[in-house]
Amino acid sequence: xxxxxxxxxxxxxxxxxxxxxxxxxxxxxxxxxxxxxxxxxxxxxxxxxxxxxxxxxxxxxxxxxxxxxxxxxxxxxxxxxxxxxxxxxxxxxxxxxxxxxxxxxxxxxxxxxxxxxxxxxxxxxxxxxxxxxxxxxxxxxxxxxxxxxxxxxxxxxxxxxxxxxxxxxxxxxxxxxxxxxxxxxxxxxxxxxxxxxxxxxxxxxxxxxxxxxxxxxxxxxxxxxxxxxxxxxxxxxxxxxxxxxxxxxxxxxxxxxxxxxxxxxxxxxxxxxxxxxxxxxxxxxxxxxxxxxxxxxxxxxxxxxxxxxxxxxxxxxxxxxxxxxxxxxxxxxxxxxxxxxxxxxxxxxxxxxxxxxxxxxxxxxxxxxxxxxxxxxxxxxxxxxxx
Ligand code: HMG
Numbered sequence: 001x002x003x004x005x006x007x008x009x010x011x012x013x014x015x016x017x018x019x020x021x022x023x024x025x026x027x028x029x030x031x032x033x034x035x036x037x038x039x040x041x042x043x044x045x046x047x048x049x050x051x052x053x054x055x056x057x058x059x060x061x062x063x064x065x066x067x068x069x070x071x072x073x074x075x076x077x078x079x080x081x082x083x084x085x086x087x088x089x090x091x092x093x094x095x096x097x098x099x100x101x102x103x104x105x106x107x108x109x110x111x112x113x114x115x116x117x118x119x120x121x122x123x124x125x126x127x128x129x130x131x132x133x134x135x136x137x138x139x140x141x142x143x144x145x146x147x148x149x150x151x152x153x154x155x156x157x158x159x160x161x162x163x164x165x166x167x168x169x170x171x172x173x174x175x176x177x178x179x180x181x182x183x184x185x186x187x188x189x190x191x192x193x194x195x196x197x198x199x200x201x202x203x204x205x206x207x208x209x210x211x212x213x214x215x216x217x218x219x220x221x222x223x224x225x226x227x228x229x230x231x232x233x234x235x236x237x238x239x240x241x242x243x244x245x246x247x248x249x250x251x252x253x254x255x256x257x258x259x260x261x262x263x264x265x266x267x268x269x270x271x272x273x274x275x276x277x278x279x280x281x282x283x284x285x286x287x288x289x290x291x292x293x294x295x296x297x298x299x300x301x302x303x304x305x306x307x308x309x310x311x312x313x314x315x316x317x318x319x320x321x322x323x324x325x326x327x328x329x330x331x332x333x334x335x336x337x338x339x340x341x342x343x344x345x346x347x348x349x350x351x352x353x354x355x356x357x358x359x360x361x362x363x364x365x366x367x368x369x370x371x372x373x374x375x376x377x378x379x380x381x382x383x384x385x386x387x
Contacts, residue, residue: 001129003122004166004317007067008286009328011058012156012273014369015044016339017347022151025344033151038237038267042274044347045140045155047354048368048375051080052088053384055138056095056372058157061331063096063134067161070132073103073124077114077137077278079187081106082382092136095372095386110185111233112307113137114158114278115315121162122171129164136160139277141235144193145348152236154274158282167326168289168319169301175315176215178208185308192356201308202239208312209243209304210250216302216314224253227316228299229262229292231285233306235275237267240284243304265292272336281305289319290329297321355382 019039020030033039045054055076063071076089087106107113107120114137121133138157143149184201187194209232216222224247232240244263248256269287270276276283281303289295299319306312342350355361355374362376365385375383 001126001164002166002170003125003162003164004170004320005160005168006132006163006166007062007161007326008158008168008282008289009058009062010156010158010279010283010286010332011054012335013043013045013049014339015046015342015350016041016272017044017342017344019151021344026146026150036238037151038241039151039271039274041272042151042153043155044342044350045354046350046368048363048365048373049155049370050082050355050374050382051076051078051138051140052082052091052095052382053370053372053374054140054155054157055088055092055136055159057370058138059092059096059134059136059159060371061328062159062161067132068098070130070163071098071102071134072128072131073121073133074098074105075117075120075133075135076106077117077135078106078139079108079110079113079277080139081108091382091384095384109311110307110309111235111277111280112305112311112313114160114282115305115313118160118162119175125162125164133162134159135162137276137278137282139279140354141275141277142193142351142354143196145351148198149194149196152275154276156273156276156279156283158276158279158286160282166320168323169317170320172300172316172318174216174219175313176212176219177311177313178211178215179311180208182310184310192354202242204308204310205233205239205306206242206246208306208310209246209314212304212312212314213247216316224248224251224259225255226300227302228295228319229266229288230259230302230304231266231281231288232304233281234267234270234284235280237270240267262288262292262294269332269336286332289323290327290332295319297323
């Protein structure tokens with residue numbers, strides 16, 4: 001049975017900052033951010049968006065009546081949860097007006113959890129082939145103002161509809177994964193920003209890529225040149241470039257130049273948004289599918305998922321016939337192109353005013369034109385508006 005991604009959509013805040021201006025404000029050479037990290041713009045997320053509204057905004061455009069009837073499981077993958085007990089997926093399903101006889105769940109393992117959710121969905125669909133699973137990866141990456149991690153923030157959500165009749169990509173059988181208890185990046189209880197051992201984290205990312213790719217190869221004997229392209233978790237896009245270069249250095253390839261060109265295509269969207277944490281890999285996959293003129297039905301794509309702490313997984317998918325017809329490239333380019341640039345001062349205000357606890361407050365939602373917004377907190381309950 002074929003199981004895979006039937007539809008893919010994303011949403012990010014309508015505000016961004018220019019990375020060269022952030023560098024200037026922080027006394028850094030702009031090329032450190034533009035070239036050294038590979039980031040041009042970074043989403044600035046207003047207090048009126050949280051992991052729930054970003055997720056609902058990402059999924060709203062993707063579902064037709066048939067999908068709504070067939071979805072019986074909604075999984076929210078996030079490390080920006082809004083409650084320690086209740087799953088954000090319940091709010092998302094409610095905002096989307098989904099039927100009530102569904103399962104809803106939130107999963108967490110840093111940036112890896114969307115991949116875990118997709119693998120769960122795959123197992124679920126193999127038992128219930130007429131049903132669909134909606135997986136949404138939604139996060140706001142927060143390290144803090146004036147920290148080393150600051151230029152690697154960002155935010156947004158990717159909605160992924162999984163089914164037994166996938167129109168975009170089908171999951172291949174092989175998959176290799178690896179877990180190791182390391183402290184490269186974490187967010188202790190009570191902290192609203194992450195703690196990180198930055199350079200260590202970049203090394204663990206590459207270690208787990210090498211390990212999982214080797215295990216994947218041991219399963220099926222595929223060589224690098226059996227792939228048509230790769231998508232990596234992109235905490236900042238230079239990290240994925242290092243991943244691609246590491247694979248090329250360790251494995252013989254006649255297609256090295258081609259793979260580097262495909263990598264450029266795979267990072268187009270991520271360069272404009274920053275780190276989406278759980279959604280980053282799938283935004284990169286979307287960028288590859290929408291912006292490559294070379295991909296064809298039957299092509300194999302390698303996907304590397306990494307979540308600090310740490311879990312890595314390397315797996316592959318096969319591009320489906322007619323996949324281009326089901327992509328929304330124009331919508332996504334518009335979403336990115338029509339965002340409003342904000343000053344570094346405005347971004348800092350948005351960052352500081354983010355709703356990171358359950359204290360009651362009212363928010364002014366007039367500047368945020370998204371369909372779903374957070375209007376405040378009343379009696380320790382988040383109040384969402386659907387417009
Ligand atoms: P830093 O110390 O500020 O930067 O931290 P740096 O000095 O290492 O410079 C960065 C790069 O810019 C270097 O390139 C410099 O050479 C270059 P590299 O040597 O690495 O190739 N550079 C320049 N290039 C051109 N012109 C210039 C220039 N100046 C310098 N003028 C760091 C950077 C990424 C460590 C920091 O931002 C950080 O800690 N970020 C957060 C951690 C992170 O993103 N880790 C990635 C792996 S872990 C992961 O992916 C999981 C994660 O998504 C979380 C989750 O799982 O939930 C983070």
